[in-house]
Amino acid sequence: MPFDEKLANRVRRILGTFDAVSEKKMFGGLCFLVNGNMAFGLVNDDLMIRVGPESYEKMLEQPNVRKMDFTGKPLKGFLYVDTKGTGSDKDLRKWVSKGIEFARSLPAKDKK
Secondary structure, three states: OOEOHHHHHHHHHHHOOOOOEEEEEEOOEEEEEEOOEEEEEEEEOEEEEEOOHHHHHHHHOOOOEEEOOOOOOOOOOEEEEOHHHHOOHHHHHHHHHHHHHHHHOOOOOOOO
8 A cells, every 4th residue: 555655754753852763664554663663653644543452442432533544444543534623734734742741651672
């Protein structure tokens, strides 16, 4: 699956304010990791956010959000945000920040 390069560039501009973030091709798109933990990614035109199981149900109530289900089985703790939910830089920053916040709550992974 490809990913939206314009959206990727918008994300990269936002990430200029965050540290310990790396990129990796995963899930058929492009993922962003914080201290080795997946925080969010891009699949086609959607932003894929890792919010964790505790915030999952509450975040599903947000507009333009749906379960991440690219395998046919939703992965709890991961969401898709469509283009309407990432249209403004303010909205995109909000979602990116949520993914980074969750990834920072996890123990850092050792580099291989």
